[in-house]
Each structure stands twice: as structure tokens, then as C-alpha cells.
Amino acid sequence: xAAQTLLQLTGISKTFGGVRxxxxxSFDLRAGEVHALIGENGAGKSTLIKIITxxxxxxxxxxxxxxxxxxxxxxxxxxxxGIAAIYQQPALFPDLTxxxxxxLGLEPPRAWRRVRWGERRTRAEQLLKxxxxxxxxxxxxxxxxxxxxQLVEIARxxxxxxxxxxxxxxxxxLSDQEVENLFRVIRELKEHGVGMxxxxxxxxxxxxxADRVTALRDGALVRTCRMSEVSRADLIRMMVGRELSxxxxxxxxxxxxxVLEVRDLGCRESGVHDxxxxxxxxxxxxxxxxxxxxxxxxxxxxxxxxxADAGEIRLxxxxxxxxxxxxxxxxxxxxxxxxxxxxxxxxxxxxxxxxTLGVLRTxxxxxxxxxxxxxxLAADFVSRLGIKTPSVETPVGNLSGGNQQKVALxxxxxxxxxxxxxxxxxxxxxxxxxxxxxxxxxELAGQxxxxxxxxxxxxxxxxxxxRIAVLHGGTVAGILDRAAATQEAVLELAxxxxxxxxxxx
Amino acid sequence: xxxxxxxxxxxxxxYLVLLLILAVRDFLAVLRGGHLGFYDLGHLxxxxxxxxxxxxAAVGMTLVILARQIDISIGSQFCICGVVAGLLSKAGxxxxxxxxxxxxxxxxxxxANGALVAGLGLPSIVVTLATYAxxxxxxxxxxxxxxxxxxxxxxxWFGTGQxxxxxxxxxxxxxxxxxxxxxxxxxxxxxxxxxxxxxxxxARLAGLRPRRVVFGVFVVMxxxxxxxxxxxxxxxxxxxxxxxxxxxxxxIAAVVxxxxxxxxxxxxxxxxxxxxxxxxxxxxxLSFLHTQPQWEKAIQGVIIxxxxxxxxxxxxxxxxxxxxx
Numbered sequence: 001x002a003a004q005t006l007l008q009l010t011g012i013s014k015t016f017g018g019v020r021x022x023x024x025x026s027f028d029l030r031a032g033e034v035h036a037l038i039g040e041n042g043a044g045k046s047t048l049i050k051i052i053t054x055x056x057x058x059x060x061x062x063x064x065x066x067x068x069x070x071x072x073x074x075x076x077x078x079x080x081x082g083i084a085a086i087y088q089q090p091a092l093f094p095d096l097t098x099x100x101x102x103x104l105g106l107e108p109p110r111a112w113r114r115v116r117w118g119e120r121r122t123r124a125e126q127l128l129k130x131x132x133x134x135x136x137x138x139x140x141x142x143x144x145x146x147x148x149x150q151l152v153e154i155a156r157x158x159x160x161x162x163x164x165x166x167x168x169x170x171x172x173x174l175s176d177q178e179v180e181n182l183f184r185v186i187r188e189l190k191e192h193g194v195g196m197x198x199x200x201x202x203x204x205x206x207x208x209x210a211d212r213v214t215a216l217r218d219g220a221l222v223r224t225c226r227m228s229e230v231s232r233a234d235l236i237r238m239m240v241g242r243e244l245s246x247x248x249x250x251x252x253x254x255x256x257x258x259v260l261e262v263r264d265l266g267c268r269e270s271g272v273h274d275x276x277x278x279x280x281x282x283x284x285x286x287x288x289x290x291x292x293x294x295x296x297x298x299x300x301x302x303x304x305x306x307x308a309d310a311g312e313i314r315l316x317x318x319x320x321x322x323x324x325x326x327x328x329x330x331x332x333x334x335x336x337x338x339x340x341x342x343x344x345x346x347x348x349x350x351x352x353x354x355x356t357l358g359v360l361r362t363x364x365x366x367x368x369x370x371x372x373x374x375x376x377l378a379a380d381f382v383s384r385l386g387i388k389t390p391s392v393e394t395p396v397g398n399l400s401g402g403n404q405q406k407v408a409l410x411x412x413x414x415x416x417x418x419x420x421x422x423x424x425x426x427x428x429x430x431x432x433x434x435x436x437x438x439x440x441x442x443e444l445a446g447q448x449x450x451x452x453x454x455x456x457x458x459x460x461x462x463x464x465x466x467r468i469a470v471l472h473g474g475t476v477a478g479i480l481d482r483a484a485a486t487q488e489a490v491l492e493l494a495x496x497x498x499x500x501x502x503x504x505x
Numbered sequence: 506x507x508x509x510x511x512x513x514x515x516x517x518x519x520y521l522v523l524l525l526i527l528a529v530r531d532f533l534a535v536l537r538g539g540h541l542g543f544y545d546l547g548h549l550x551x552x553x554x555x556x557x558x559x560x561x562a563a564v565g566m567t568l569v570i571l572a573r574q575i576d577i578s579i580g581s582q583f584c585i586c587g588v589v590a591g592l593l594s595k596a597g598x599x600x601x602x603x604x605x606x607x608x609x610x611x612x613x614x615x616x617a618n619g620a621l622v623a624g625l626g627l628p629s630i631v632v633t634l635a636t637y638a639x640x641x642x643x644x645x646x647x648x649x650x651x652x653x654x655x656x657x658x659x660x661x662w663f664g665t666g667q668x669x670x671x672x673x674x675x676x677x678x679x680x681x682x683x684x685x686x687x688x689x690x691x692x693x694x695x696x697x698x699x700x701x702x703x704x705x706x707x708a709r710l711a712g713l714r715p716r717r718v719v720f721g722v723f724v725v726m727x728x729x730x731x732x733x734x735x736x737x738x739x740x741x742x743x744x745x746x747x748x749x750x751x752x753x754x755x756x757i758a759a760v761v762x763x764x765x766x767x768x769x770x771x772x773x774x775x776x777x778x779x780x781x782x783x784x785x786x787x788x789x790x791l792s793f794l795h796t797q798p799q800w801e802k803a804i805q806g807v808i809i810x811x812x813x814x815x816x817x818x819x820x821x822x823x824x825x826x827x828x829x830x
Binding site: 303305324325326328329330335337343344345346347348349353357358360361364367368369411415 | 690691692693696699700703704706707708709710711712713714770771
């Protein structure tokens with residue numbers, strides 16, 4: 001290969017608090033090539049990217065840029081070295097114009113430097129022209145569509161003389177036509193010798209655009225090969241080909257009546273449409289799908305955060321309207337959000353007050369809170385769920401992530417819900433706490449509680465669920481029974497079979 | 506228990522030190538054959554009576570700040586409610602109805618603030634800055650700065666005479682304080698206020714209705730301002746249309762000094778009580794200690810800064826930790 005090697009990573013390892021994110025990964029990028037990076041959610045792609053962009057330091061391994069070893073990489077260093085990343089959600093300043101956005105980071109950062117508006121505009125126009133984008137430089141970025149914003153970002157990174165461009169799921173919310181435009185720009189950039197790392201869950205795109213492909217799995221390198229050598233089936237096998245590593249304490253529970261049923265549910269605002277599914281007493285229904293497939297959005301509809309504008313929700317056969325979280329709680333729908341650290345618990349409040357927040361009525365006498373009962377209830381949950389806390393009066397903000405999660409769970413269990421929706425219940429908690437949360441889920445299902453579990457971790461989905469609803473493009477792509485569910489089957493559905501449907505942006 | 510009230514106790518300690526200094530001063534004065542100054546019963550009583558309306562307003566402000574909001578329109582509300590009370594009394598309404606009308610007038614203005622903040626989602630500092638000016642200017646337009654004179658005999662001191670009237674004013678303020686202090690801790694709605702102020706989104710996800718809580722605290726704030734204005738007005742023979750000027754800053758200062766976090770969710774009414782007492786004592790203390798009275802505002806400012814700074818220093822480490830996790 002004559003092309004110059006722009007980027008060379010060798011034996012990169014990275015550990016976060018005992019969790020191994022990357023182990024001994026090597027990766028290289030040549031001038032003028034598109035190198036696809038694939039892997040499941042959590043395979044280590046983001047960590048690898050963050051090491052390249054300088055957001056993280058590797059624990060082991062070396063990074064070379066154009067043959068030069070780089071020690072102590074950081075974001076501004078990486079920027080100076082010509083490394084730029086473009087994420088799914090454009091990171092532009094919405095209130096500034098296109099020209100200003102492109103100028104930021106390119107002009108010398110001297111506060112008293114006079115702004116040469118003409119120069120800014122001309123440069124922005126030239127850069128946009130180079131990628132063939134017809135965007136007025138005086139437009140405020142908030143008025144641009146998502147693909148236009150991406151192009152502005154690409155133009156900006158070109159202005160910074162980026163030689164290495166990282167594209168993280170750039171097509172996730174683009175229409176077919178927009179994808180074509182983006183590919184045209186990418187080919188243009190290849191001509192100019194820019195090397196691109198291309199991350200996408202849309203495997204069908206890769207043969208069109210990628211020269212080589214590298215698959216990561218559980219933080220380790222699976223294989224790097226030429227795109228022309230592998231089929232789509234090979235790619236899927238590279239991504240998932242492993243046995244279930246964890247043991248899931250799945251208890252067989254006789255399934256009862258349907259508790260929650262939705263039919264043709266949709267919400268235009270969140271892009272969810274025509275969702276039909278049900279959950280029975282004692283059943284754990286897994287919601288699988290890629291990031292952006294509509295899993296969390298569906299949960300938010302069921303909890304009244306973004307009320308449905310189509311279809312119906314039935315709870316124990318009764319038609320209900322869920323137009324606010326307060327209503328959902330009244331109906332007995334409990335939702336443990338994904339972003340637990342921000343909104344799952346109230347960090348300032350003690351464990352006891354967090355636990356009883358949803359059931360203050362039941363611990364009150366004639367409307368007066370009984371602190372004894374509150375204490376007893378909280379203490380009971382602390383011991384039942386194994387919450388590690390100095391006392392029930394400790395503010396939840398002082399506990400570890402896994403224990404915060406258990407407090408959030410305790411609050412909902414105290415409310416004795418009709419159905420429990422868990423959004424990534426074990427994300428970011430340590431292995432021990434994870435096993436315990438799984439054990440609890442099994443117990444709760446055993447007591448007849450229907451559970452809807454959203455998870456990006458395929459082993460968790462396969463290990464814990466009685467049935468798996470796989471979402472793609474905002475709707476149910478298929479529902480698999482436990483017996484029929486394999487990693488390949490789930491991933492096939494999640495990837496949307498071939499061209500698949502696309503969410504309008 | 507001690508840990509939970511650490512902030513309140515440290516303010517209380519500062520207050521006790523001030524009282525001690527004043528006690529030494531009075532002791533020395535008596536030794537030299539002079540009179541009691543600060544601890545003269547008549548002076549103490551006058552001081553407590555004059556701060557009773559502020560305590561009532563500070564109770565409302567505590568709720569507002571706990572819910573992570575602010576209300577700077579209460580000075581103007583205070584002026585309007587006082588004038589309304591005076592005019593209605595002059596028109597022959599019996600005192601209980603005058604009191605009710607004053608409270609309802611305040612609640613109405615509070616509801617306007619609450620609707621704009623909770624209903625439209627506007628920031629409370631902007632909303633209440635606007636209503637501060639609107640309320641004040643409409644009173645000026647309607648009354649042209651005129652005092653309400655010739656009040657009926659039943660108005661001043663509720664017609665009970667100064668001695669009993671003073672007890673009544675202080676008694677009402679204390680009952681309001683105790684009722685809210687108890688309710689904030691023992692009622693569900695009190696818990697809702699703390700939860701809303703700590704993290705409104707988390708409260709919403711827990712099935713609470715934070716917008717209703719925010720609306721509610723503004724209405725209660727207004728109602729308490731109406732009561733405070735009445736308790737203030739009955740102390741004088743005429744109603745001053747500018748009686749409320751600056752009350753918003755006094756109330757906010759007392760609450761903040763009392764340890765209620767301006768970022769919401771943390772603090773108690775006990776703290777606000779100590780805050781009112783501490784700030785109210787500074788002025789008299791300066792005059793008894795023969796310091797120039799101009800220093801009063803400056804010293805109050807230093808105390809407010811010290812209170813906010815200790816709050817920031819005390820909470821920064823744990824905040825940073827939970828954010829980094």
C-alpha cells in the first residue's frame with residue numbers, strides 16, 4: 001500500500017474503574033481511505049474514538065500520527081494534529097451564522113483581534129464550495145436542516161486542515177438522498193487524501209463507501225479486513241460472535257394475563273409509529289434495538305412524557321390516556337429513566353425521602369407524614385435491595401451509581417406498580433450491582449410484576465427477557481420468543497433487513 | 506440531627522455572639538450608672554414588632570426559594586396590599602374582611618406571577634422584575650403617592666390598643682411561622698416543594714407535578730405578603746404607599762443568610778427566622794455600639810456574602826463529586 005499511514009494505534013488498552021473498555025486494540029488509517037469501525041453498543045468504539053481525539057488517555061499502547069508518536073494527547077493537541085470528529089448530533093452554535101461557526105476554532109484565539117467579517121465569509125464560502133454544499137454563510141445554524149449542519153461541520157474541519165476525519169453515525173438520521181450527498185462529499189474528501197474513520201450501524205452502507213473494516217467486540221479487536229472480502233453476514237458474525245459470558249438468573253415464571261397492551265401507538269414528536277405489543281404478568285419483555293431506534297422514546301410515551309398522538313394504551317384491558325407522568329404514576333406505570341444520575345433520584349434528598357416520594361400518601365396519617373413509617377419503609381427496602389448506605393438519612397448524592405439505581409428502583413417498588421419499565425437498568429453500574437439488579441428483576445417477575453426492560457446489551461436482553469421486541473426506525477421490527485432469540489436474529493431485526501426503513505429527520 | 510441543621514446553627518451562633526456583645530455593652534452601661542440600651546424591654550418589643558411583618562414575608566420567600574424560584578415583586582405587592590387594606594377599612598369594612606381582602610389581593614398578584622412562571626415557563630427573575638415595576642407603577646398611577654389618612658379607629662392595632670395590638674401582630678406572625686415550619690416538614694406538599702426545588706425534572710419523573718408546586722408557592726407568597734402588609738399597616742395611624750419598598754431585598758437577604766440555598770431544595774424556615782433576627786438586629790446594634798448607622802447596609806451585605814460563600818464552599822466538594830461520577 002503506497003498510501004501514507006495517517007494514524008497508527010498499537011496495543012491500546014483502557015479501563016474505567018475496573019471495567020475493561022479496550023484491550024490491546026490496534027488500528028490504523030491511511031490517507032485517502034474510509035475505514036469503517038463496527039461493533040455492538042458498548043464494544044469500545046466510542047472509547048477508541050475518544051482516545052484518538054484526545055478526550056481519554058490510553059492506559060497502555062501508543063498512538064502515532066503520521067509516523068510521529070504522540071504522548072499526552074489532548075483535545076487541543078489532536079485538533080492541531082488535524083484530527084476532527086463529527087458526531088451524530090452536530091455540535092454547532094445554533095445562534096451563530098454558518099460563517100461564524102466555521103470561523104470559531106480556525107481564527108487565532110486572541111480576544112482583542114478585530115473580526116474581519118469579509119474574510120470570514122469568503123473562507124466559509126470557499127470551504128463549503130469545496131464539498132459542494134449550497135448553504136448561505138449568513139444563515140443562522142438553527143435554521144439549517146440536520147444534514148446541512150453536518151456539512152457545515154465537515155467544512156469547518158476541512159478549514160482546520162483535518163487529515164483525519166471521524167464520522168460517528170453520520171447517516172443515522174438522514175434520508176436516502178441526503179446519504180447520497182454525504183457519500184459524494186466523502187468521496188471528494190478521499191480524493192484530497194483525507195482519511196476517514198466511519199462508524200455506522202447501517203451495515204448495508206459500508207460496501208458503498210468503506211475500503212476497510214475493523215470490528216470490535218467487548219473491547220477487543222476481532223478483525224481488520226478489506227471491505228470487498230467480507231459479506232454482510234460476515235460483518236454480523238464479527239460483531240456478535242461470542243457466547244453469553246454472564247450467567248443470568250432467569251427464573252421460569254408462569255405467565256399470567258396481559259397487563260399492558262398497546263396498539264398502533266405513535267407519537268409524531270418522537271418519531272415512534274405503529275407500535276403494537278403487550279406484556280403479561282410475570283413476564284420480562286426486552287426492548288432491543290440500536291441507539292435511536294425509538295426504545296427510550298417508546299418508554300417515554302408509555303410514561304406520559306411525550307404523550308401518544310396515535311393508537312391506544314390498555315392497562316388490564318381498560319383503555320387509558322397517559323398524558324403526564326403524574327397520570328402514569330396514578331395508573332401504576334413506573335418508569336426508571338436511563339439518565340439516572342440526572343433525574344432518576346433527587347440527589348439532595350436522603351435515601352428515605354427518595355424512597356417514599358411516590359407513596360407519601362400511604363405513610364401519612366390524615367395527611368401528616370409519619371417519619372417512623374417513612375424510616376421503616378426505607379430501611380426495609382435498604383435491606384431487601386441490599387442498598388449500601390451509611391443510613392437512610394444519607395443524601396442519595398453520596399451513594400455510588402449502582403446504589404442510586406437501587407434507590408430509584410426502591411421508590412417504584414414502594415409504589416407497588418402495575419407495570420415496571422426499566423431503561424438501561426444496569427448501565428454504568430459495577431458487575432456486582434448488576435447481578436443483584438438482575439436477581440431483583442427475576443424476583444419481581446416471579447411475584448407477577450410485568451417488566452419492560454430496555455437494554456443496549458444483547459447478552460442482557462437475551463439472558464433476562466421472556467420475549468424480545470426489536471425496534472428499528474421507530475417501530476417494532478419483530479418480536480422474538482426466548483427460545484427463538486439469538487444474537488444474530490436480534491441484530492438482523494435491529495439493523496432493519498437490508499435497506500430498511502428510515503426515520504424522517 | 507445536628508448535622509442536618511449545621512447551617513442554621515452556625516447562623517444562630519453568629520447571632521448569639523452579636524447578642525452577647527450587646528449584653529456586655531448594656532452591662533457596662535448599667536455599671537456606669539446608665540440605662541439599658543438594646544435590652545431595654547420597650548426597645549426589644551418595638552424591634553420584634555417592627556420585624557414581624559418581615560418574618561411573614563420571609564416565610565413566603567423561603568418557600569419560593571426552596572422551589573428554586575425568586576420573587577422580587579413582593580415589595581410592590583406589599584405597597585398595594587397595604588393601601589387596599591387602608592382604603593377598604595376606611596370604606597367601613599370590618600377588620601376580618603379587610604384582612605381577608607389584603608391576603609386575597611396578594612394571592613391574586615402571586616397567582617399572576619405563578620401563572621407566568623409555571624404556565625408559560627418564563628424565568629421567575631424576569632417575570633417578577635416586570636411585575637415589580639407594573640404593580641408599583643399602577644399603584645402610583647391610581648393613588649399618585651397619596652397616603653391613606655383618616656383611618657377608622659378600628660384599624661390601628663386592630664382597634665385593640667397598642668399593648669394588645671403588638672401582641673396580636675407578633676402572635677399572628679409566630680403562628681404563621683410555626684404553621685409553615687411544621688407543614689414544610691410534616692405535609693406531603695412540603696416534601697413536594699423540596700423535591701421540585703432540588704430537581705424539577707426528577708420530581709416530574711417521580712410523578713409529582715412540579716408546575717403546580719411552583720404556581721402554588723407564588724400564590725402563597727402573595728397571600729403572605731398581603732398578611733405582612735396588613736400587620737405592618739396596623740402599626741401606624743396612616744398607610745404609607747411606599748411601605749413595601751425594599752421589602753423584597755430584606756426578605757431574600759434574610760432567607761439566604763438563614764441558610765436556604767439559592768439554588769433551591771435545601772434549607773429550613775428555622776434558618777429564615779434566625780436570618781430575619783440577625784439582619785434586624787444589625788441596625789440597632791450599630792447605634793448602641795456607637796457606630797455610624799451608614800454602616801448598616803454594608804455590614805448586612807458582608808453577612809449575605811459570607812452566608813452565600815460558606816454555602817458554596819460547604820457544598821462544592823460533594824456537588825463536584827456527584828457530577829464527576
